[in-house]
Amino acid sequence: MAEGVLQQEPAPMKAGAKTLVRVENVIKHFPAGLGQSVKAVDGVSFEIVEGETLGLVGESGCGKSTLARLVTQLLPVTSGKIFINDIEVTKLRGEKLRQQRRQMQMIFQDPFASLDPRMTVGDIIAEPLVNFGVMRGRKRSERVQELLKIVGLNPNFNNRYPHEFSGGQRQRIGIARALALNPKLVVCDEAISALDVSIQAQIVNLLEDLQREFKLTYLFIAHDLSVVRHISDRVMVMYLGKIVEVADSAGTYTSPKHPYTKALLSAIPVPDPRIQRGKRLVELSGEIPSPLNPPSGCRFHTRCPIARVPTPCAEVEPPLEEKARGHLAACHFSQDV
Amino acid sequence: MLLDVAGLTVTARVGDADVPIVRDAGFTVAPGRILGIVGESGAGKSTIARVVAGLLPPGFRIASGSVTFEGEDLPAASAARRRELLGRRIAFIPQAPLSSLNPVVSVGRQFAEHLAHARVPRAERRGVAARALAEVRLDDSEALLARYPFQLSGGMCQRVLIAMAFATNPALIVADEPTTALDVTVQAQILELLGDLNRDLGTAIVMITHNMGVVAGLCSRVLVMYAGEIVEQGPVEQIFENPQHPYTWSLLRSIPRVDALRHERLRSIEGLAPDLLHPPAGCRFHPRCPFRIEKCFTDEPRLQEVAPDQLAACWVTMARARKEMGADDLIDIRPGAGSGVRKGELTD
Numbered sequence: 001m002a003e004g005v006l007q008q009e010p011a012p013m014k015a016g017a018k019t020l021v022r023v024e025n026v027i028k029h030f031p032a033g034l035g036q037s038v039k040a041v042d043g044v045s046f047e048i049v050e051g052e053t054l055g056l057v058g059e060s061g062c063g064k065s066t067l068a069r070l071v072t073q074l075l076p077v078t079s080g081k082i083f084i085n086d087i088e089v090t091k092l093r094g095e096k097l098r099q100q101r102r103q104m105q106m107i108f109q110d111p112f113a114s115l116d117p118r119m120t121v122g123d124i125i126a127e128p129l130v131n132f133g134v135m136r137g138r139k140r141s142e143r144v145q146e147l148l149k150i151v152g153l154n155p156n157f158n159n160r161y162p163h164e165f166s167g168g169q170r171q172r173i174g175i176a177r178a179l180a181l182n183p184k185l186v187v188c189d190e191a192i193s194a195l196d197v198s199i200q201a202q203i204v205n206l207l208e209d210l211q212r213e214f215k216l217t218y219l220f221i222a223h224d225l226s227v228v229r230h231i232s233d234r235v236m237v238m239y240l241g242k243i244v245e246v247a248d249s250a251g252t253y254t255s256p257k258h259p260y261t262k263a264l265l266s267a268i269p270v271p272d273p274r275i276q277r278g279k280r281l282v283e284l285s286g287e288i289p290s291p292l293n294p295p296s297g298c299r300f301h302t303r304c305p306i307a308r309v310p311t312p313c314a315e316v317e318p319p320l321e322e323k324a325r326g327h328l329a330a331c332h333f334s335q336d337v
Numbered sequence: 338m339l340l341d342v343a344g345l346t347v348t349a350r351v352g353d354a355d356v357p358i359v360r361d362a363g364f365t366v367a368p369g370r371i372l373g374i375v376g377e378s379g380a381g382k383s384t385i386a387r388v389v390a391g392l393l394p395p396g397f398r399i400a401s402g403s404v405t406f407e408g409e410d411l412p413a414a415s416a417a418r419r420r421e422l423l424g425r426r427i428a429f430i431p432q433a434p435l436s437s438l439n440p441v442v443s444v445g446r447q448f449a450e451h452l453a454h455a456r457v458p459r460a461e462r463r464g465v466a467a468r469a470l471a472e473v474r475l476d477d478s479e480a481l482l483a484r485y486p487f488q489l490s491g492g493m494c495q496r497v498l499i500a501m502a503f504a505t506n507p508a509l510i511v512a513d514e515p516t517t518a519l520d521v522t523v524q525a526q527i528l529e530l531l532g533d534l535n536r537d538l539g540t541a542i543v544m545i546t547h548n549m550g551v552v553a554g555l556c557s558r559v560l561v562m563y564a565g566e567i568v569e570q571g572p573v574e575q576i577f578e579n580p581q582h583p584y585t586w587s588l589l590r591s592i593p594r595v596d597a598l599r600h601e602r603l604r605s606i607e608g609l610a611p612d613l614l615h616p617p618a619g620c621r622f623h624p625r626c627p628f629r630i631e632k633c634f635t636d637e638p639r640l641q642e643v644a645p646d647q648l649a650a651c652w653v654t655m656a657r658a659r660k661e662m663g664a665d666d667l668i669d670i671r672p673g674a675g676s677g678v679r680k681g682e683l684t685d
Binding site for chain 1: 377378490492493520521522524525526528529547548549550551552553554573574577587588589591592593594595596597600602603604605606607609610
């Protein structure tokens with residue numbers, strides 16, 4: 001992978017762009033009885049600038065979906081602050097929070113569960129407009145038809161029901177609903193994971209087109225690193241409730257500075273027999289520890305191939321700090337990765 | 338040949354009709370080789386796996402064709418004989434590891450039950466199980482055998498199932514998307530494990546997957562399926578290097594690569610896979626194919642040799658599409674977007 005560095009297009013640096021999302025030291029603990037708690041998100045800070053796509057990857061249980069729900073305020077934080085457009089949404093309640101929701105929409109993983117089977121497609125897409133009293137009567141139905149067209153569906157399908165559509169088409173309906181209120185931020189939580197390969201490409205291309213056309217900002221969450229690399233300007237890697245690495249997508253992939261990122265990358269099957277057969281897998285020992293009781297020091301030290309135990313890795317938590325320009329990692333020995 | 342499938346057509350009962358969901362499939366697996374079967378949902382790949390394992394769900398029927406395993410005609414075998422073969426000569430690794438083990442029976446008892454079926458003497462069962470678990474790199478087998486499936490992670494359950502499959506030293510393992518439900522790091526370990534076991538024990542594997550990367554790393558041959566039919570088959574290197582069916586070609590271009598050097602727009606395959614109740618006439622891929630010619634609308638292409646040992650079912654094939662349509666230069670295949678769909682351009 002490293003030999004591609006020179007030919008790498010410069011990552012679109014959104015220098016000078018406005019910060020749209022600012023997350024400051026956010027913690028989300030879920031009570032789990034017996035005085036214990038699941039530390040799903042445990043002290044996370046990052047920013048998303050306007051117009052960028054920030055990818056978020058990690059394996060099951062790392063806290064990525066919880067983080068998505070915190071950013072969209074579908075879940076309250078345990079502590080910490082989240083700003084959208086300089087407004088502290090974690091402080092807002094009731095109607096003020098509701099009004100803020102217009103700016104942040106979500107596209108969900110399961111295109112079957114996220115659409116009400118008893119509502120027509122037109123009603124599903126119009127629901128956000130109804131909720132916020134935006135447009136009425138003919139104007140509203142025209143907007144619905146326009147949205148259907150934008151996502152590549154026949155505008156006359158508005159009277160049909162979700163069961164009449166395939167997975168990919170349903171995901172388009174979900175996207176139309178997310179766009180109805182002209183949001184600034186769209187959080188895609190595994191939005192293409194349930195789709196077939198050929199359909200995934202359709203939806204990825206659609207999301208890219210929509211971003212350009214409507215100047216959308218994406219938080220794109222997936223476990224598939226290939227897709228995340230493809231669509232994102234920057235990529236953030238999570239492990240057990242912590243961010244372990246953030247960099248532009250070229251940096252993350254060509255010169256990872258955290259051993260977990262490196263292991264994840266080595267694990268992705270590349271559709272090319274010559275490369276795939278010669279690849280060396282970075283073996284991670286053991287299983288992901290329980291988020292009820294995460295390991296001391298660096299949370300990755302129990303599985304890390306380069307950890308020095310006990311000190312410092314099992315004792316001192318490495319801070320997420322800049323290791324190269326715009327490239328942050330939380331590792332005591334990032335130079336050895 | 339270890340496994341020889343010829344002219345296999347499988348139907349499923351839908352209402353009053355028998356709908357063909359696998360049509361006229363033919364392929365062979367040599368001892369010790371790994372065959373990949375790729376395709377999207379509904380392509381028929383899992384149905385083929387279940388035919389070979391003798392685990393067709395109710396309502397599914399082998400309408401025609403033969404499946405010969407070690408010289409024995411499988412569909413003609415009695416139910417008792419099939420039960421005898423499954424688990425001893427042919428093993429099956431299912432997709433969902435957690436739901437494939439009984440949650441209220443300990444791992445040890447389930448393992449012993451499996452070994453009893455394979456006629457491993459009672460006294461040897463514990464030893465065989467421990468060795469098999471060590472092979473899949475699960476240590477401390479004593480403790481593991483005493484546990485219940487819900488106490489294990491998905492990756493560990495899948496290892497247990499793989500250990501069970503290999504424990505009886507079968508000649509063929511049918512693995513139906515064994516890593517789809519797992520995280521990537523676990524998937525990589527399981528794939529490496531399957532490759533190692535294949536090398537060390539010489540067990541042939543039929544690997545069902547939708548992931549081209551899995552095929553690239555593990556398999557020596559590959560079948561590409563679309564809408565119930567095999568559209569292309571051949572050696573893995575050759576198919577990846579020089580796919581001849583437009584579906585294979587498009588599929589390989591629709592996957593973002595983690596090692597990509599620059600951002601290129603993905604080549605999506607527009608439209609949807611056909612409804613098997615009402616499949617299109619002619620080539621089943623023609624409504625989505627950027628290189629279709631008039632013949633494709635009406636005449637069904639058959640698999641024919643397009644390169645040594647490589648078969649594709651296509652009237653055009655990529656070699657011709659490239660030469661006459663500049664296939665590699667086409668950027669956007671969406672209808673009306675300067676696509677390659679130029680009807681009649683290549684008619685004979």
